[in-house]
Amino acid sequence: MTSPLLLTRRVVQLLVGLFAYGIAISLMVRAGVGLSPWDVLAQGLSIKTGLAFGLITNLVGLVVLLFWIPLRQRPGVGTILNVLLVGPSAQLGLTIIPQQTELWAQILLFAAGLALLAVATGLYIGPRMGPGPRDGLMTGLNARTGWPIWVVRTAIEVTVLIVGWTLGGNVGFGTLAFALLVGPLCSLTLPFFAIRLPSAAATADREVERELEGTAEQAAGLEAERDAARFDVRDGVLLESDSAARARADRAARSSVIRSHQPDAGERAAGERDAASPASRRPAFTIATYWLDDRLSGAARARSRARAGAWR
Helix, strand or coil: CEEEEHHHHHHHHHHHHHHHHHHHHHHHHHCCCCCCHHHHHHHHHHHHHHCCCHHHHHHHHHHHHCCCCCCCCCCCHHHHHCCCCCCCCHHHHHHHHHCCHHHHHHHHHHHHHHHHHHHHHHHHHHHCCCHHHHHHHHHHHHHHCCCCCHHHHHHHHHHHHHHHCCCCCCCCCCCCCHHHHHHHHHHHHHHHHCCCCCCCHHHCCCCHHHHHHHHCCCCCCCCCCCHHEEEEEEECCCCCHHHHHHHHHHHHHHCCCCCCCCCCCCHHHHHHCCCHHHHEEECHHHHHHHHHHCCCCCCHHHHHHHHHHHCC
């Protein structure tokens, strides 16, 4: 069973990360040099409606979460807390942080906000208790439509940015800096704050983990901590780029070890018995052998079988 201490650590880290995320947003708002697309939308709606920025952030998150229903995605604990806590913490930051007008102070404040946001992202993704509502929408649309992640993300964020800018949200060089730098910065913080669950606990508490994480995609093909640098990050989700996915597939194809092969009918029974044993791993040359089996004459097939028997 997952220890109460580990669960407490995960919850505390999640809460600290969400609080820091809201403060990071308020720092970038007070810098006044541009915001992320979703914050541009929240700021524009705040200007037009007169409602507080933090409240608008909560309402936008709630509306986005409602779109999860037709996508048949279940939010995790972290998703719900994201909707509830980021807005109030951002509003608190706006209350205590003054607006900056000097360019040097604006740049420093924006840089501090972006750095804090990267740390906060690592903190609240690390416990693996569900992605943010906006990224659950993104991965849900990807799953339902089959469109590439980058197409879905670009379409959503460009639309949100245009609407927010039309409403009066702040678009500037900070918006471009956010788009270019948030991924690389989060690739440094994600491995550092990631919480690794014991394999035994993960197996025993699988149902509990499903309830905590929800059903939305939070990580796509993350093989090891060092691989985080190959992923883009948006509000609690790791998105593997198309080029990174192809590179991972190429590495697997060129690997000197494979975990299974495609046996002929006469070998299936023995293959099934040995599937779980280390001996079932074949050199990569075996792949070429079975590939040639489908294309060469029966004599070549017999020679291939003889060689496979010798390798055993």
